Each structure stands twice: as C-alpha cells, then as structure tokens.
Amino acid sequence: MSMVSVRGVTKCFPTATGFVNALSPVDLDIDAGEFVSIIGPSGCGKSTLLRILAGLEQHTTGEISWGSQHGRDKVGFVFQEPVLLPWKSALANICFALEAFGIKGEAANTEGRRLLKLVGLDQFADALPSQLSGGMRQRVAIARALSYDPQILLMDEPFGALDLLTRDKLNDELADIWAKTGKTIVLVTHSVEEAAYLSDRVVVMSARPGVVKRIYILPFERPRSEATKLLPEFHRLMADLRQDLK
Numbered sequence: 001m002s003m004v005s006v007r008g009v010t011k012c013f014p015t016a017t018g019f020v021n022a023l024s025p026v027d028l029d030i031d032a033g034e035f036v037s038i039i040g041p042s043g044c045g046k047s048t049l050l051r052i053l054a055g056l057e058q059h060t061t062g063e064i065s066w067g068s069q070h071g072r073d074k075v076g077f078v079f080q081e082p083v084l085l086p087w088k089s090a091l092a093n094i095c096f097a098l099e100a101f102g103i104k105g106e107a108a109n110t111e112g113r114r115l116l117k118l119v120g121l122d123q124f125a126d127a128l129p130s131q132l133s134g135g136m137r138q139r140v141a142i143a144r145a146l147s148y149d150p151q152i153l154l155m156d157e158p159f160g161a162l163d164l165l166t167r168d169k170l171n172d173e174l175a176d177i178w179a180k181t182g183k184t185i186v187l188v189t190h191s192v193e194e195a196a197y198l199s200d201r202v203v204v205m206s207a208r209p210g211v212v213k214r215i216y217i218l219p220f221e222r223p224r225s226e227a228t229k230l231l232p233e234f235h236r237l238m239a240d241l242r243q244d245l246k
C-alpha cells in the first residue's frame with residue numbers, strides 16, 4: 001500500500017534576480033514499511049523534496065497524497081547536523097520532544113530510555129551533547145525523531161559528516177532500527193554504498209531541476225552484512241549508480 005504518493009510536484013524558488021527551478025515534475029510512490037534512498041548530484045533538489053514531504057516547504061505545483069492512515073503529522077526528520085539543545089542531557093533532549101506530545105514525567109523518562117536503548121545509548125542518558133561524539137549525537141537525533149512515533153522517518157544526509165567506520169556502524173544500527181520498528185524510511189545520501197546497502201529501492205535524481213531519472217529495486221537478502229558488500233551484484237549496482245550520477 002502506498003504511504004505517500006508524489007505526482008507532478010515542482011518547486012520554484014523566487015530569488016533576487018528571478019527564480020530557481022529546483023524540481024521539475026517529480027513522480028514517486030513510497031510504500032509503508034519501505035526503505036527508500038534518494039541519490040543525485042548536489043543541488044538537484046533532494047533536500048527540497050524531503051522538506052516538501054515533511055511539510056517544511058510548500059510545493060509550487062503538483063500533488064502529494066498520503067494514504068488514509070498516514071499523515072504528515074506523523075513525520076520524523078533527521079538533519080545532517082544533529083540539532084540538539086546543548087544544555088540538556090541526551091535523555092532530556094528526548095523527553096523535551098516527548099513533552100510536545102503530552103508525554104511527561106516518569107512516562108517520558110521510561111519512553112526516553114527505551115529509545116536511547118534502541119539507538120545503543122542507554123549508558124549515556126545523562127551525557128550532554130558536548131560530551132558525545134558526532135555519531136552519538138546523531139543517534140540521539142534519531143532517537144528524538146523516533147520519539148514522535150512517526151510512521152515515516154525522513155533523513156537528509158544524516159551520516160554525511162561522520163568518518164567511514166562510524167558511518168558503517170550507524171548504517172547497521174539504522175537497518176536494525178528499521179527492522180525492529182517497521183518504520184518507513186526515506187534517506188537522502190550521496191554515498192552510493194550506503195544507498196545500495198540499506199535500501200529496498202534507490203531513486204536516482206537528475207541534475208537540477210531534479211526529476212526521477214531511474215529507480216533500482218534491490219534484490220539483496222536481509223539482514224545484510226559485510227558479505228553483502230562483497231557480492232558481484234552489489235559491485236555492479238554501485239558501478240551503475242556511479243554512472244547514473246555522472
């Protein structure tokens with residue numbers, strides 16, 4: 001069943017000298033429970049598309065329809081740089097988000113600790129963001145996005161600023177979280193390996209104004225592991241994706 005359906009969506013930004021066409025008509029369907037990655041050259045409108053899906057930005061023309069049980073009130077968003085309150089602990093950052101949904105006190109603490117455990121940070125509940133590594137801060141941001149119990153998690157290059165080892169580790173954790181929670185995930189990335197490793201489908205966008213150029217359906221079994229990355233099909237896919245990006 002389609003969770004969200006994007007039809008003929010365009011985005012035109014007014015600028016000082018005229019306007020920028022960020023998205024040419026984009027058509028895309030995302031199914032409930034799917035893991036979809038979006039790749040494309042810099043400036044092709046990936047972030048714009050994600051922000052439109054989140055309701056953070058209005059599209060210019062076209063239509064976005066959500067399945068009956070789904071809505072944009074149930075969207076979690078993870079940015080490239082984790083946006084945390086620096087004076088609040090990891091747990092307090094999550095409890096603060098839960099409070100917005102009326103979950104307070106002991107109930108918030110319990111739920112916050114459950115989410116920290118899910119992202120492997122149960123030992124760091126009381127740490128301040130400044131006491132955590134970049135990867136750990138991003139995990140807090142993921143836990144916070146999950147605190148809204150969103151049906152869909154939109155992630156805009158969440159691991160782009162991390163070193164490769166940390167990124168690989170977080171990729172495995174994200175796959176695990178996805179398997180455990182059954183969330184729908186849309187991940188924007190510029191790593192073809194990350195896209196190939198995590199996704200059910202990879203959407204390739206063309207240069208600005210972005211359109212959907214190609215969609216790959218990935219056959220690799222789950223759970224995936226380092227062995228997946230050694231498969232000849234995996235290497236062929238990465239080569240195809242790199243070619244598409246040229």
Ligand SMILES: Nc1ncnc2c1ncn2[C@@H]1O[C@H](COP(=O)(O)OP(=O)(O)O)[C@@H](O)[C@H]1O
Binds near residue numbers: 021040043045046049
């Ligand atoms: N608020 C804005 N005002 C004007 N132009 C914008 C704005 N946001 C994005 N753009 C332009 O739209 C295009 C697509 O941007 P973006 O979605 O950030 O691309 P990507 O995430 O794929 O790198 C770029 O040319 C960018 O400069």
Ligand SMILES: [Mg+2]
Binds near residue numbers: 046048156
């Ligand atoms: Mg972007």
